[in-house]
Amino acid sequence: MKRDQPFLVCIVGPTAIGKTALSIKLASHFTTEIVSADSRQFFKEMKIGTAVPAEEELSQAKHHFIQHISIQDNYNVGKFENDAIAVLGDIFESNSKAILVGGSGLYHKAVTEGLVSFPEIPSGIRKKYNDILDTEGIERLQGLLLKKDPETYRTIEISNPRRLTRALEVLEVSGKSFSHFQNQNKKKRQFEVVKIGLYAPREVIYNRIEQRVDLMIGQGLVKEAKRLYPFRHFNALQTVGYKELFAYFDGELNLDQAISEIKKNTRRFAKRQLTWFKKDPDIQWFHFETPSEEIITHIKT
Template sequence: MADKWLISIVGPTGIGKTSLAIKLAQYFETEIISADSRQFFKEMTIGTAVPSKEELGAIKHHFIQNISIFDEYSVGDFERDAIALLHGLFKKKNIVIMVGGSGLYIDVVTKGLDKFPEVDPNIRTELNKLLEEQGITVLQEQLSNLDPVYFNKVDTENPHRLIRALEICLGTGKPFSAFLKQKKVKRDFKTISIGIDAERHVIYERINQRVDLMVEAGLVDEVRTLEPHKSFNALQTVGYRELFKYFEGDWTLDFAILEIKKNTRRFAKRQLTWFKKNENTIWVDYQEDLPSVVGKIKQKFKI
């Protein structure tokens, strides 16, 4: 049987991952799995940069707006569903494309989900209470002290991730990072990682432009419709959290938009830190053309 290959397209937000993924999927006549956890939700379109109707129509995509913010859906659920989908796709395709900026969701497909011990559920309750009463900063400081290794690579603006790490730290007396990648799972496919990069100032300028385009496209109205549900985990994310501050009267709209840009730039920096850890990734310039990228893939992996 021919080898089965998963080509994973990674890189910072706004760098052009979707465009390259579609071109590669068209070239290899295959389909795309999205590993962008923000794009799972039906109610979130503009602020999560969901592919356009034209892009979605060009190639079959999976895991785009497939659930609701009201649904319970974990990274473990995604691993189960993505692996099941790949099993089916590989029956008719030798190559499948995966694209996304959520490092954890990419890793669970390619490497498997880490296993953690059970801890007292009251710890999570107390941490959620701490978040509600004192804000995210106290959680960030606590995790920085208890597990600086994980703190330096986690999305520190995501309270769900902070609380998950802290409950393990507090419940076991060991750092969360100590439980990561203890055992590697063996997948029945091979992974090719393609990273898209650019000079830092280019990445930041593209992010600033993208945020401006989101605002022009109606981001404020989209977020306003979701304000009644602002406590949901899905909405504790860049582009939504800042506008909730505007609706609450804490910030002006102009300041909220500046904060979206700043926090998105910080997120992009963390994404690159995460993806650069994979020494096997083939890095390409954001302006590199398709024949060049395909040539690098074929040269290295003989597919």
């Protein structure tokens, strides 16, 4: 059936699987623009460690939300939802198609379904979990979440302390899991959504991750992280690739250990990405080496 109304093509999958390359091919074919839903690539100071597309790639299609804010800006998924919907409205004024790409599942969901209404968190409860983080460390929060809300533990980025505290706060205030709120009713959008997922055997994903990390190190990730070290407590920098190098700068790890930790934590992140996306029955999965022409045919039908 031919699609006559605007539709958004969402490209998802684990890190380093080839989402950027596919998005550019689709954008070129449909002569449209790309909206990035990779929350790590929003920050202009974090280029190498977030695998921002190369200038040559960016020049092949117009991209939105790539390095558009600073790590010092107050930006969140709610603001992104509003901004992305506005940008898509502009794109759909002149084109019936748009591309949404990135591995941040919550940000995809914000655009396609809308954010849910979480309960207000009293300052005392927020302080409680921040104090646990400060005094007992992130491992304590991870243990609490695994025990109290294992479903959320399996899907969020557990290396991100803000995500951990948020999930625990919501659970304590409401008595309901973070996942419960994420599964609330969808918002009505003025466009169709076509979801494309890229997959590969686990060993292939892990090998591609290792190659990407080695490439980042060769491109100067250590120098980039060193420049950002004074801001290491910012939420944006609680990110794989930076926090391990901060530990190296603090003398907690040597460089080889830090690089090994980056690879290990990126593999874990990829596993959580797949866990999140595999729960969505609307995603049509393609092997990462599938010719783009075959995916385009699927989109058109």
